[in-house]
Amino acid sequence: MDMDGDWPLPRPNSLFKVNRRPADSSLSKASSIASAFSSLATPVVAEAVQRAKALSTESDVEGFHQLRVAFRKLRALYWAYSPYLGEQATAQATDEFKRLAAVAGGTRDWDIAGDLLRTAQACGASIELLVAAAHEKRTQAVLHSQTMIKGDDVEAFLNDALLQAQTTLQSRCDDLPIRAFAEKRIRLAQRTLRKRSRRAVRSETTQEEDLHDVRKAGKKLRYLLEFFQPVIKSGHGRTIEALTSVQNKLGQFNDIAASETLIRSASFKEVPPEVVQESLQWLEEQKCRRMRAASRRVRAISGADGRDLKQ
Template identity: 40%
Template sequence: MRHDDRPHDVADSGGEAHAESTFAALAAPLVDEALSQSASIHADASPESLHQLRVALRRLRSLWWAYGPLLDRQENARQRALYRFLADAAGKTRDWDILLELLASKTNETSEPGEEGALRAAPACLREARERALAASRETLINADIRNVLHGALASTSKELNSAPERHALQKFAAKRVRAAEKSLRKRMDKASRAKPADYDALHDVRKAGKKVRYLIELFGPVLDDVGHDHTLKRLKKLQQCFGELNDVTASIALLRENTGLFADEAEARAALALLKERRKARRREAVQLLRET
């Protein structure tokens, strides 16, 4: 199935573009990117291909969120849940990659005497677990029939929008949805600024809300007339980088705790956890500082 992914609907020079008729032009490139990365994973599941698949699926989820007011609520929720499920399938392997990268990039600054040798061996004993996770990710994506699922979602949603009796001006619609996402981000930032030190979920919520705003600005960019969005994008990318590093360490700690039995002895597990906890403290300080400056 081929979709017209030319950008003429997004920045229509002749007449006013409508949100309904623009949807396919916005969604099709994201579907193509997700399918391309999915094919790469089957051939050679590099950390980058896994990451890019998750990004494409998250962008699709954000786009379906943006169009939520124009779609059947239950069907929209089902589609967004599906994209999350597929992203999580790829994410299980990606989480192992992040853990291995963090342990491989250890420094002597956080290692007690005798720990360095244990940490040196840790990545090797976890690689098999990563390969098992990869096999499970591949199986899930194959069984999900991702190509037909994504093309089907694009076709059915486009049909629903194009058959709707009402039309919405794209520029006003896009601006309204971006504002809604920005409002949600501000609420989460305010909550996180008052959160307790151990409340990593509040900081994670800021990261997720920030990504949604960023994705929508990038998707609707050609029709957004607010010049301040360029500055917002730069700020969001900085926030996403900082909070992403914190989330990586936090997720790695959880993953390691669930799999301490993979280590040869308890000393190895304790050394690895100690390393990651120290890094989490540092990353949290950076995230909180950035939150106060933003």
């Protein structure tokens, strides 16, 4: 269990009404690094605030998922801007984005686990009691997420984080053009992905953690490509397609691996141990199959020439 989920949101030093412009309304090759950050971050912040407020009274599966995605996108953007934001400020913001994403993801994780258990049941596993228990865990996760993610607190924190970042960037890079900076950060993200992909397929036995590292690096690169598309050189369509294909396979594997970990770490007082063990055995078999499929796709982007991830 991630105990970070029990920390309260930090209170902002000041409140700030964000100008919620459309995603690329003012983003162009002539934009400065600072103004580009505002154009990119503002709509993501607006979406996160809107979803956090809606989830205070709703338990929509997709809503929790998209809230987690919004926090992940902000982490990628802050990483891109870390050379100007500074290491400490970047770490403070991204750590909180990560925590909030984990809290929002609790419900989604049990939804995925529940779906997998129902699939196992349909395949003949006698795990009715565990399926019911997982549904109850999902209900508890909703209540926890709603308690920990209060829309007004999220809005105050995100607005303050955005204001601080804007102020810092305006003082450090307000007159610097965005294009060269964006392409440099994308190249660094590409190299990181390629390095992790090669490490993942270097040995005959692929490790779960290596695939997880590839998945995280791939998400970061894809988000950056989507953010900076208006200002970078064209021709990244194939890269995004390749990343999407890899992410789909890695996501299927991650669903299984995360669900297995979730069930192993949970306490099911009303479920006999042999029922839990039967589900874990089924998940282990599925995990091995999906790991092989994910490894094949990772191998395709790990070649020495990096042909699938070239600009």
